[in-house]
Amino acid sequence: MDDDFDAALRQRYRVLDFFVSGEPLPAFLAGAAALPDPPRAAVVMGGAAARVDAALLDAVPSLGFVFSTGAGVDHIDLAECARRGVAVANSGTVYSTDVADHAVGMIIDVLRRVSAAERFVRSGLWPAQGDYPLGTKLGGKRVGIIGLGNIGSLIAKRLEAFGCIIHYNSRRPRDSVPYKYFFNVHDLALESDVLVVACALNKDTRHIVNKDVLEALGKDGIIINIGRGANVDEAELIRALKEGRIAGAGLDVFENEPKVPAELFSMDNVVMTSHVAVFTSESRSDLWDTTIGSLEAFFSGKPLLRQVLPW
């Protein structure tokens, strides 16, 4: 945890810190619940060290509020929280522009081979080997966005400035956008050169990019994942990359991160970052403000600005 945030939090509240406790989670929760004044709110850090489920809520029944610092809420059982009257809020759109910027950077990187050319220059090969192979133009590319929420919309807005044609899939078509809607991801992939995963992870979107979708994207297509690792069937993705059935990938998230399949390390048409799309120093500072604002709203009985509901 950030020192400034830690100080700001402790100035306002009594804080029980799992990360400094050194205890296993069950012992930490049991200790908290046994206090004469057990905790009423939980702040769950982005990396999802803990799942907020029936077991956790049973362990600390005094909880009335859960704030998640992450953008996704796939580690929180929203229905179970709702059933027990536990309010849930998250960081809302604090991260959205950072994720969108990173997604666009990865698209340019994969198409124009920036990181690959970087390795080429850095290893001193330029004088000996001459020109690096050409990349591909961004303008005119059809970009299919899976999930046109806040992040997806910001990606679309940025790519319009590069002359891209935007298509999308989401639970339902949006009236307010001029982009072409596809009812399913397979058809979206068929008409896309670049496929961007920008949806939340839930049971409907797990492996939403599967073998069939990769097949539909085709050998000139690239895939960008700034959603969750499990949105993509990683084994199938690696197979498609190996066999040249898709052209490349930009991945900020992985199914078993921080473990990254070693087969990807030798691929020059893949750009990988360590789940950093969501975060800059600026957004972290905004996040701490949002977290404290949410706790203050909860403890004073005011409306929660970024409440997450199970429906």
Added chain:
Amino acid sequence: MDDDFDAALRQRYRVLDFFVSGEPLPAFLAGAAALPDPPRAAVVMGGAAARVDAALLDAVPSLGFVFSTGAGVDHIDLAECARRGVAVANSGTVYSTDVADHAVGMIIDVLRRVSAAERFVRSGLWPAQGDYPLGTKLGGKRVGIIGLGNIGSLIAKRLEAFGCIIHYNSRRPRDSVPYKYFFNVHDLALESDVLVVACALNKDTRHIVNKDVLEALGKDGIIINIGRGANVDEAELIRALKEGRIAGAGLDVFENEPKVPAELFSMDNVVMTSHVAVFTSESRSDLWDTTIGSLEAFFSGKPLLRQVLPW
């Protein structure tokens, strides 16, 4: 040279190819000039293997037209060509969007540490070392563009979509843009977080980014060069990077390319590509069309669409 282009050219014209001749340039030129029907047009390839100057024009006095496949014309003595009535044309705006896309990609890469995080993941350090240090947000950054020509304007347009504030310096202010004009590069650097070199190279712009400008940019500032290597005083840039007097750099061009100063290889806050900003497979194909179109215009006495004049 590209096979398709070579074939298209030979279908229309008698072609003397320096690159396949195996001769030194003076011998090649002398041989061409001694032909009963000496060449009337020269196509100079982007890498500027040959300078088009008084010596070259003296060697082949039959030349009436020079087409340069590059975007820059710093290897062509425009005044000398004009004095002799030799018309000069180049690729015009064929490359502009590619250069602009690459520039934006490099800005995101440097600010968000994409290539650096890439190295981190690829070397398998993520599981052992945990989170990679945070990058910096693009939105709200003040981007100072040196040279608001075709390329600079396209960079500005793209960055507006990311919420950047655009400032610029060029020979004269432009009435048609809403960006703030700075009469000199030093003052531009003082008010910029990101400084982008997008100007042509000539005697006025050689080392336009010098020690003073780097000082004005300051320790949180980054520099992006997609112009020419010699637009930046490279020795001063390396010194400033080493001493932490600027925050980072994205460099597609170098003073003595393909030689890149080895000191840059160990810097994690520098992104380097091998003069690839100008080129994608798509733009190369456009370039060949433009080249043949220009030759046809010259040989049939029609107006040259992309003539370059010395003033």
